[in-house]
Amino acid sequence: MAPKSTGKNIEAETVLQAVVLADSFNERFNPITLDMPRCLLPLCNTPLIEYTLEFLAVAGVQEVYLFCREHSEKVKNYVKTSKWNRSYSPFKIITIVTPEARSVGDALRELDSKQLINSDFILISGDVVSNIHLKQVLDAHRARKNTDKNAIMTMVVKEASPFHRSRALGESSIFVLDGKSQECVHYESVELYPRKRRMVMDMQVFEKHSDVQIRNDLIDCQIDICSVEVPALFTENFDYQDIRKDFVYGILTSDLLGKTIYCHMVKDAYAARVRSLQTYDAISKDILSRWTYPIVPDSNLQEGDSYEYMRGQIYKEQDVSLSRSCVLGEKVLIGAGTEIAENVKITNSVIGRRVSIGPNVTIDGAYIWDGVTINANCSISRSILTNNVVLEENVIVNKGCLLTYDVIIGPNITLPPYTKLTSHKQTSENDDGDISEEDESGNQKAASFDISNLSLTDNESSASVISDGSSEEESDFDGPTTLEVFSKEVTQTLERAFSEGHTVEIASLELNTLRMASNTTFHDTRTVVIPTIFGQINTDKLLPSTKDVLSRWGLLIGKLVHSKADQIDALFILQECCAKSEIHNKTFAPSLRILYEIDVIEEDAILEWYYDERSKGGVVKHEAYSKLRDAIGFPNECDQEPISQRVGFYLTSLETIIKTEEGNQRQVSLLKNYRQTIGVAGAFNVSVIQAFNASHKVSVGAQIENISNGSISVRRKRTISQYNEHVTSSMPKKRNKKDYDIRDTDGSMSDDGLPPVS
């Protein structure tokens, strides 16, 4: 490839190269993609990658670099045995395995380091279905490069409408174009969640371009004509991951680079990407209704295919046995070796090869892959049944189900809508074989239940599976406030710090950077940081874990706390965080203790918090709040007696009061004493007792309230020894205080639960 003397010669002699990204870099198609890479999934009984390669072959590409990551062996084998590897193949195909690539950016950096590209190339993902004449696009790109030296990329987009079925919901994007030159002046990705309510554009855009179009009706087909600089730009900007979200956005917003990106609008040809199950469904329909002509089943893309078109958009391969009484409706594709029994009704469906369908089965809008067996009286609607699924008799598969390889169901089972089934064991530590889906958005609730050795995951919210679509579009999400974004980032930063074992200094530095970047207050940071740190506490080994976590990360809270007011604020957050669940209730006191020990929270702050009315909590959470508040007992001057002991004694004494048989009679006198005590030294609050024992709470609490007229003033301390004496003396029966295990009665606080005070 030595450069020739004149520029024109190079143009004429260079081979047309294409880079195919055969990995999706996401998990949209889980759990199907656990066994099979996305690019080999059958779309209308033809592996997805065939459509892309066919498209490139039509475009006259001479060299194809195929990047694959997961299941790379399968992709390699497929390519090796396919017609593309024969001597007469229109292009040379080179498979590159990049197991460490996590994104498009990584793949392109790899490409750059290998120095494989020597001219403009086509960047395409391995799941594109298109009949565009790419030659025109290439010519237009080259012509543009001659006039605009900074043009580095042409994105091919297809005109559609905002809610078009072939537009991937949640992965669509807004293109801001110059009306005349089709230059892309701004790009904004639109995700389903969090929903964007506004976008920010540079004012310069309007100064530079007189005619600006903001378009939300384009299908981004992810077919890009890139110049040689593109992989290099990815290497320079090592944080670019996504070609659109990062690269295009980055290039367009960068003041320094001055590169331009253009769009090529396709009007009368077809192009779309199989990005999600929703688009899988839509594109299958587009193929069956021949929008993709000449890429239609009856052009028999693969060797050995023998599809024929029949009236009513029915495609049937040779060697299909249809019974007399079966009814094939519109848009049906049936692969070879399939047997269909009596009274079967099939509409809008794709049936694979060697499928056996029993009598009285109804199938509507389903995608049934190879080797599936469906026994009598089943009903399937708008679902995907992958290879070798077996449905026993009377199984009803409702819309949006996804049954992956070798799953056997039935007999007599009705699957609820949006069920995903797999025979895989989950790879993580979960031991009972449940599969729970993690969509990228992560906003889904998953409930699992077992049916005959299988596990299902109900997956309501990610209803991307062949649902009507309309409902999703209308569902309203709250706009992402900067605070939400910030808190998400803080959480991620912390999680990284936890998992990678950063030092507190580094974590604090990162947090500060984030805080300043998003212009939020220390309070906001604390509201996120404290619960996140608490989230690290292992609930099985509550107290030791609390100690570990806080002694390690408590200082981080300290870094966020500067004044007494901050400390009090931190305490409230801590309280709120602990009030949320029973388990965390128990950690409140110990954590407060540790924070005190490591000098994060000072005594004054604790006292002030304690006496603050808010610490008793609002109406709703009153109980939980006060419980927490009281669990700490009275954080008086920490002198000779350790708090734990004092609290312990105090609780024990109260316990005694309540537990005593004669308690009720004695209570009066006892409480009188009590009142005196309180009157004199009154360091306690009524709700101590409330929190103490549910059964006695009301009576005791009420009595005390009677005595104290509902408001017990807290004035001064009283030494524990005096108090202790008082309690023991008033006890009717001598009982050793050590006999009490306070946790038995309530569990909210325990003497021995506290770490020893040094």
Added chain:
Amino acid sequence: MTGSRDLTAQIESLINRLRRRQVVGSWSVSLETALLFRQVVSVTRWSQVGTLIKLVKDVGRRLVMAQPRELAVGNIVRRVLRLIRDVYNSEVSSNSVKSVPQKGGRLYELQSYGGSNSFMEILNFLTHSFSHLKPSIISELQEMINELENMYVNIADQAMEHIHSNEIIMTVGKSRTVEMFLKAAAKKRKFSVVVAETSPTYLGHEMALSLSQAGIDTTVISDSAIFAVMSRVNKVIMGTHAVLANGGLISVSGAQMVATAAKHHSTPVVVCTGLYKLSPLYPYDEDSFNDMVAPDSVMRFDEGDLIDKVTLINPYYDYVSPELVSLFITNTGGHPPSYLYRLIDENYDPEDTDI
């Protein structure tokens, strides 16, 4: 060996180009196919005619499978086969007069063809080396290719017999044959042409442009006006994609309407076609050789909601039944539809109808 590898590559390339519709149009398809078969016959080594026929059939089958809608591919394959058989038969008959009965007309020996060939003949056919026939087969093939290349001129030469002065001719779609035919006539005669615009492809627009550039008085009418205008038309001249064994046409969509309107007004319908478009296949239903293309031109893809709810079918071709056609003008002269059986018999061997 490199020759045969080249050949495989050529075959595969044609198959792929046919499938991807990179070669379209009956004429270019036929020419490519014929050139490929010339290559097949000359490059491959064969000594028995049986081997050669099998080879040609195999390649032909794959080409036909690649694009079953292009009937011209199959026609050329059949022509090649017939040509090989003819060369072989004339060779055999000149060598041993007694073993092969003189060929009068093929039609009358239909029965004897399959059954009563003598044992010797079959043996001959299978074992005797006929590799010396290669040059004559190739020259025959070359003749066929020349015929294909001169097709348009041959047809256009007959224009003067069919188009008279001051006639009004209607045509539909865009056909190179018709275009050349009309242009040839326009050199000497003055007539006007009415072109139906032929939606949704609007090929009529291109046709009209081309004709008016040649100085022919041309009028474009919308398809809905065809019936109204027909009463004033003297003759309908149209091209076709293929002619079937019964004389029916596979022609651009809209042709059926034009032909029916012409029938109503008793206007003669003249079809200009090369013989290579004549197929020995019968249409068993109206869809059988049709091609459904993308519905883009009927309704735009961006009408997203609607395309979900309706089924759009956009047939590229129409089937025009033989009763509606008055005359075929081929490169061998004008023939009525009823005579097509004879042409088929002359051009194809009945054994090759199924490739």
